[in-house]
Amino acid sequence: MSQQPRTEDRVRILRRWYSGCWVLFGLGPPVVAVHDRVDLTKYGTWAQIAVLAVSYLIVQSFPRSPLARPAGFLGLLVLALGGTAVLLDGGAAFFIVSLPMFWMYTATPRGAIGWTVAAAVATLLGTAVGDQNSPGNVVFTMIGLAGGILLGLWMDRVLKLGEERNRVLATELAQTQSALAAAHQRQGAAEERERLAREIHDTLAQGFASIIVLAEAAGNSLETDPVSSAKQLLSIQRTARENLTEARVLVGAAPARGGAAEGIAPALRHILDRLTEDTGLIVHAELADVDCDQPTRIALLRCTQESLANVRKHAGASTVGVVLARGPAGVELEITDDGIGFTPHRARGFGINGMRARLTELGGDLTVTSSPGAGTRVFATLPVNDRN
Structure with missing residues (x-):
């Protein structure tokens, strides 16, 4: 039961680390690259990055808001990748840094692959439309596309195996806890039986044994010593009453005695x-x-x-x-x-x-x-x- 929260905490920490890296190495370089320019490239790039950053901030901060739809953010990311590739004459680095986003914000591997391909196409088209068609950007974009899909599929497989293992462990834990509870119940029942057996032996059994001995003695002396027989009969009566009281104590129908008062x-x-x-x-x-x-x-x-x-x-x-x-x-x-x-x-x-x-x-x-x-x-x- 405690393994699942720890796993979720680790995933949350990794996402935070990646978010910081994506802001630093994904959004940061395009902003810095056009800092010294005075044409529309500078303001166009900054506008795209600003819209993308705001959309990502909404997705992170207000996940239940209608505006925080992952598909909307991923669509803006694809457009930003294509737009910055046009303005900066290539966007392979931005594309590669952004690859995990398509796997983080989609529910299925097929959806993640679709978004990855769309982002790669947008980056390649932007690179082709730009003033300087860079073969290096094209090569690295294709390498990023292949690597991102293969790595994403591998990570998805690892996560599924981990989830399956967690389910198996949770089932085994539940079965172990059930067996342990049953064992504790059996142990408690055995201890209670032993306690009752001890109480019965020390009270009722001893009383009945005394009654038998006294009855035999009273029967043997009934004709020869009636006075002694009468005393023994009184002892039998007293012992029987005490046994009755002890029996009521054992079944909870009377308060415990045993010298408490x-x-x-x-x-x-x-x-x-x-x-x-x-x-x-x-x-x-x-x-x-x-x-x-x-x-x-x-x-x-x-x-x-x-x-x-x-x-x-x-x-x-x-x-x-x-x-x-x-x-x-x-x-x-x-x-x-x-x-x-x-x-x-x-x-x-x-x-x-x-x-x-x-x-x-x-x-x-x-x-x-x-x-x-x-x-x-x-x-x-x-x-x-x-x-x-």
Whole structure:
């Protein structure tokens, strides 16, 4: 899109340079040549040059004016070439300098060739009618005629090839831009799917897993421990309501939550209390009152929910430790358990990768340390931003 204006600017500059050269080497010499004469040759030449100059000035300055018709200017140029050839006994130089005019102000090569031939004929006739028939003027006029036509045809071909190449490049550019836009759209859709998958895994999937575990426990203790079953049923109800709220958030039917209205420490305390209530695990928590913005709070909450869900489903632990503190690198969250442990690089599933991706987007980092029989340590760090 930017190549075309640059090309037009270059053509405009070349035309200005040629206009200056034409005035200097085309109009100037006839005026100077008759400067010392006192007969009608002087005033006749000056009159022709003046009319031609005014016509050219109108064409250049007022291109949309009815008076600025290129055909009218070219007609005056042909007459001026013949007239000056008569008065100055030849006009080959003026003719040769004026050759580009016939190609600049005609729409087709055929028209340019017609005007060039007409100008050559006018120059030759003027030379023949003049007092001194100069063979040199005739020869140079014919050479100028042949050279002007050949050079004009070659330049026209070059310009057409350039225009065709510009059209091809413009088409390729449009296709590339379309393909790039489609790729960006696909990338955006993929990123959105990944984000939704992460949100669903960290919220709805974990909630449904808790509901299943609680329902199984309530069913097993329904006859032997009805009080415990009633508590578990209340937890199921509460978890189901929370999942419903999270589902509405994901589809945009409710405002986002995720700890936006409360501090990170109270939100984590609420999650840990629910864990103790639902599972009976022993929880040791050291939660500093760290001030952070909403994206950081949400990332830390999701990381905690995912880690505790893994403890419930896989670790077989009896004790969980959670430490939230302000460290040299920012906010630090450490979650440990005394469960069976695992080999981190062999872990399969969305959880750990989802946590790491969420933290990485905010400039944070995640380290998971574990081995079979030695429990698990999840350590997350996030840079601190001002509270929103």
